Amino acid sequence: MxxxxxxxxxxxxxxxxxxxxxxxxxxxxxxxxxxxxxxxxxxxxxxxxxxxxxxxxxxxxxxxxxxxxxxxxxxxxxxxxxxxxxxxxxxxxxxxxxxxxxxxxxxxxxxxxxxxxxxxxxxxxxxxxxxxxxxxxxxxxxxxxxxxxxxxxxxxxxxxxxxxxxxCQGTLRVRVTTRGQRAHSARGWLGDNAAHRLAPAIQKVAEWQGREVDIDGLVYREGLNVVKLESYVATNIIPDEAYALVNYRFAPDLTAEEAFGRVERHLAGFEVTLEDAVAGxxxxxxxxxxxxxxxxxxxxxxxxxxxxxxxxxxxxxxxxxxxxxxxxxxxxxxxxxxxxxxxxxxxxxxxxxxxxxx
Incomplete structure (x- = not known):
């Protein structure tokens, strides 16, 4: 070479x-x-x-x-x-x-x-x-x-x-999990659809009001977004578990711990697990x-x-x-x-x- x-x-x-x-x-x-x-x-x-x-x-x-x-x-x-x-x-x-x-x-x-x-x-x-x-x-x-x-x-x-x-912005990823009860889709009323339970969490993410933070005259714009959805057992089964992966891009005035705290508070009432976080x-x-x-x-x-x-x-x-x-x-x-x-x-x-x- x-x-x-x-x-x-x-x-x-x-x-x-x-x-x-x-x-x-x-x-x-x-x-x-x-x-x-x-x-x-x-x-x-x-x-x-x-x-x-x-x-x-x-x-x-x-x-x-x-x-x-x-x-x-x-x-x-x-x-x-x-x-x-x-x-x-x-x-x-x-x-x-x-x-x-x-x-x-x-x-x-x-x-x-x-x-x-x-x-x-x-x-x-x-x-x-x-x-x-x-x-x-x-x-x-x-x-x-x-x-x-x-x-x-x-x-x-x-x-x-x-x-x-x-x-640069910081970034973290959380998993929001909802749980229900399996059932045959022909008798869906006997189960509890975990995917349906996830809908309010998705709506909550959509309602997030991201900050625009001015640091040294530079504006960092934040965002909270669903990046993955999953809930499946079979085409004829009501799923008993569903999750969404949610990505938060946050301004560098926050530590990773502070950023996770903001997400936890916003999604209070849901099962939220931190998967990855790095500060900006x-x-x-x-x-x-x-x-x-x-x-x-x-x-x-x-x-x-x-x-x-x-x-x-x-x-x-x-x-x-x-x-x-x-x-x-x-x-x-x-x-x-x-x-x-x-x-x-x-x-x-x-x-x-x-x-x-x-």
């Missing part, structure tokens, strides 16, 4: 990354090439943990910026290798998030020894972001080598349309490095959805999402990114990383 040239144009590097298949749990080939390429960057330390690769400069700068992005993609859907048409690159991972990772790898490699570099840099290319959190390489690195996640500001190359998306991340825009990035890019908005910025926020590190691509096209068969956005993010981020903080 051809070696990666991290110094080449970020658009060409994006194409090279896309053409190396790396669905979740299958990142080894790409991780090997990234590790080899980073080892050729002068005056940096390189770390390998599983299929997560990290590198850092030691230039003695006053502040450190972390550039992080995941190596994995969702399963390929007949969309590799890449295709370039009319200034748009198509292919698996072009949006989520090999274009962002290409920009970060390119800037790390070309600025590591540059005398104009204003911050020390840490680059983290990690495995298994697109699957269950137990496999997340960034999470594993935080446990095995926590010093590698230390910095003033962390940037995640998540697709954000070349606009800074600050913080506050914007952290008051940090000098974050403010400097905003001055360079010029546009910032709230992040709807959960990303790994929350891991950094949990460590007290300001973190934002900044990468090319429209997240609405992530995971789609026609996933694509305008090459102009790749170049825009690369240029703006280079300006930021070579401008001395005041």
């Amino acid at each position: 051809t070696a990666l040239d991290l110094t080449q144009d970020p658009v060409a590097l994006t194409a090279a990354l896309v053409d190396i298949p790396s669905p979740s749990h299958q990142e080894r080939a790409l991780a090997d090439l990234v590790e080899q390429a980073l080892a050729d960057v002068p005056f940096v330390r390189v770390l390998r943990r599983g299929n997560t690769v990290a590198a850092r400069t030691e230039r003695g700068r006053r502040s450190r910026v972390i550039l992080a992005g995941h190596l994995d993609t969702v399963p390929i859907a007949d969309n590799v290798p890449h295709r370039l048409e009319d200034g748009v690159m198509y292919g698996c991972g072009t949006v989520d998030m090999k274009s962002g990772l290409a920009v970060y790898l390119h800037l790390f490699a070309t600025l590591a020894a540059d005398p104009d570099l204003a911050y020390d840099l840490t680059l983290i290319a990690y495995e298994c972001e697109e699957v269950d959190s137990q496999y997340n390489g960034l999470g594993h690195l935080a446990v095995s080598d926590p010093e590698w996640l230390d910095g003033e500001l962390a940037l995640l190359g998540e697709p954000s349309g070349a606009i800074i998306e600050a913080g 991340a506050l914007p952290g825009l008051e940090k000098p490095a974050a403010a400097a990035l905003i001055r360079t890019v010029g546009e910032v908005r709230a992040k709807y959805g959960w990303t790994d910025v929350a891991r950094f926020a949990g460590l007290g590190i300001a973190a934002v999402n900044f990468g090319p691509g429209d997240p609405a096209f992530a995971h789609r068969k026609d996933e694509h990114v305008p090459v102009s956005q790749i170049r825009r993010v690369a240029a703006q981020l280079r300006d930021f990383l070579t401008t001395r903080p005041t």
Whole structure:
């Protein structure tokens, strides 16, 4: 397999990354090439943990910026290798998030020894972001080598349309269960239909009034929604159990515990079980490095959805999402990114990383 040239144009590097298949749990080939390429960057330390690769400069700068992005993609859907048409690159991972990772790898490699570099840099290319959190390489690195996640500001190359998306929402999932009595559907009056008992709970969820929370001038809009319904025994049996999975996307001013408490109170009287919950991340825009990035890019908005910025926020590190691509096209068969956005993010981020903080 051809070696990666991290110094080449970020658009060409994006194409090279896309053409190396790396669905979740299958990142080894790409991780090997990234590790080899980073080892050729002068005056940096390189770390390998599983299929997560990290590198850092030691230039003695006053502040450190972390550039992080995941190596994995969702399963390929007949969309590799890449295709370039009319200034748009198509292919698996072009949006989520090999274009962002290409920009970060390119800037790390070309600025590591540059005398104009204003911050020390840490680059983290990690495995298994697109699957269950137990496999997340960034999470594993935080446990095995926590010093590698230390910095003033962390940037995640998540697709954000070349606009800074600050913080992120928290998310939790609860199971609402109702119970009844089985009976033959021909004699339904002898039973108690659990699915019918679920209807008031669904209506209660529909009546939820989500908050719009302003944090540092960014508005996070909350939502409570049923995402799955199930109740079935057989086509001629009244079901004796039914459940709904309900997802709450909450503003980062709440802890996961506080968010669950709000859902419990709203669904009082129903059997509610917490299945999963992770807190969001506050914007952290008051940090000098974050403010400097905003001055360079010029546009910032709230992040709807959960990303790994929350891991950094949990460590007290300001973190934002900044990468090319429209997240609405992530995971789609026609996933694509305008090459102009790749170049825009690369240029703006280079300006930021070579401008001395005041």
